Amino acid sequence: MNFRCVQCGHHIKSLYVQYSPGNIRLMKCQNCRAVADEYIECEIMILLIDLILHKAKAYRHLFYNMFDPKAMNxxxxxxxxxxxxxxxxxxxxxxxxxxxxxxxxxxxxxxxxxxxxxxxxxxxxxxxxxxxxxxxxxxxxxxxxxxxxxxxxxxxxxxxxxxxxxxxxxxxxxxxxxxxxxxxxxxxxxxxxxxxxxxxxxxxxxxxxxxxxxxxxxxxxxxxxxxxxxxxxxx
Ligand SMILES: [Zn+2]
Known part of the structure; x- marks a missing residue:
């Protein structure tokens, strides 16, 4: 999978680790040490607001992390x-x-x-x-x-x-x-x-x-x- 850190755009293998249903831990980026993609835990409305506010990290989430390329046509x-x-x-x-x-x-x-x-x-x-x-x-x-x-x-x-x-x-x-x-x-x-x-x-x-x-x-x-x-x- 080709996920990206939304903060710096660095490639990352996985965005989170799932321990049990509803219990996940977000991964940190090895490049910038920040949480790789905090939008995973956010409501879609937060993403929409950040897209309208022209935040690059929201666009990175939309283009790289939001959809599964294998499942989407x-x-x-x-x-x-x-x-x-x-x-x-x-x-x-x-x-x-x-x-x-x-x-x-x-x-x-x-x-x-x-x-x-x-x-x-x-x-x-x-x-x-x-x-x-x-x-x-x-x-x-x-x-x-x-x-x-x-x-x-x-x-x-x-x-x-x-x-x-x-x-x-x-x-x-x-x-x-x-x-x-x-x-x-x-x-x-x-x-x-x-x-x-x-x-x-x-x-x-x-x-x-x-x-x-x-x-x-x-x-x-x-x-x-x-x-x-x-x-x-x-x-
Ligand atoms: Zn990063």
Missing amino acids: FEGLMWKLTFWFLILDAYRISILLANSGYSASYPSLALLIWGCGKILLDAFVGNLLFISILLLGTRSLLNAFSEVSRYKNIWLAILASSYLKLFLIAMMVWEFPSSVIFIIDIFVLSSNTLALNVISESAMSKCFGVCLCAHAVKFLVSLALNIRLANLITL
């Missing part, structure tokens, strides 16, 4: 998360369009369906560029990983650390100004940076540079396609 999870990531991005584009006042100007059902298809295509193109820049940046700026599984782990970490996008669902129920979307984007960028830092074990500045480039290109492509779509709708 990470490939299937990755495709499911990618699907919902795209849907949430498409929804984000539609909110931005609606807030710009273009949603009410669909003259027919056919054009509405065409508009939805175009939004999904925009989300797909934007994210294709996002993942390409992210993985190329990871390869050139960080260590040159050769294993495909390493790239999959990085993408899964980026997907998992984009959990704040779920806040967009709240926008279906309550009305928020468009600025909230940009605040969510900034939180997702910082969360992605920390996740990349934890999973790649590279310098934070390099991880920030890679994530910033990927997010900036996605944002600019999305903006350009949105302006084009808005122009087509109003024609």
Whole structure:
């Protein structure tokens, strides 16, 4: 098993010793001498709060210690998360369009369906560029990983650390100004940076540079396609 100490990221064989059901002793890290993973005894809410507070140790627990790689189908999870990531991005584009006042100007059902298809295509193109820049940046700026599984782990970490996008669902129920979307984007960028830092074990500045480039290109492509779509709708 490839567990990690959540404090320093050092490899550790086991996180705890179980004497009897409910009676465990947490192991200490040989590198930093701290308890290797205190989240084992914590409620899930503590982990969620620490993830929102951007604590690196919470991300280490999530990526290395929380799930058993033999019991989990990470490939299937990755495709499911990618699907919902795209849907949430498409929804984000539609909110931005609606807030710009273009949603009410669909003259027919056919054009509405065409508009939805175009939004999904925009989300797909934007994210294709996002993942390409992210993985190329990871390869050139960080260590040159050769294993495909390493790239999959990085993408899964980026997907998992984009959990704040779920806040967009709240926008279906309550009305928020468009600025909230940009605040969510900034939180997702910082969360992605920390996740990349934890999973790649590279310098934070390099991880920030890679994530910033990927997010900036996605944002600019999305903006350009949105302006084009808005122009087509109003024609
Ligand atoms: Zn340690």
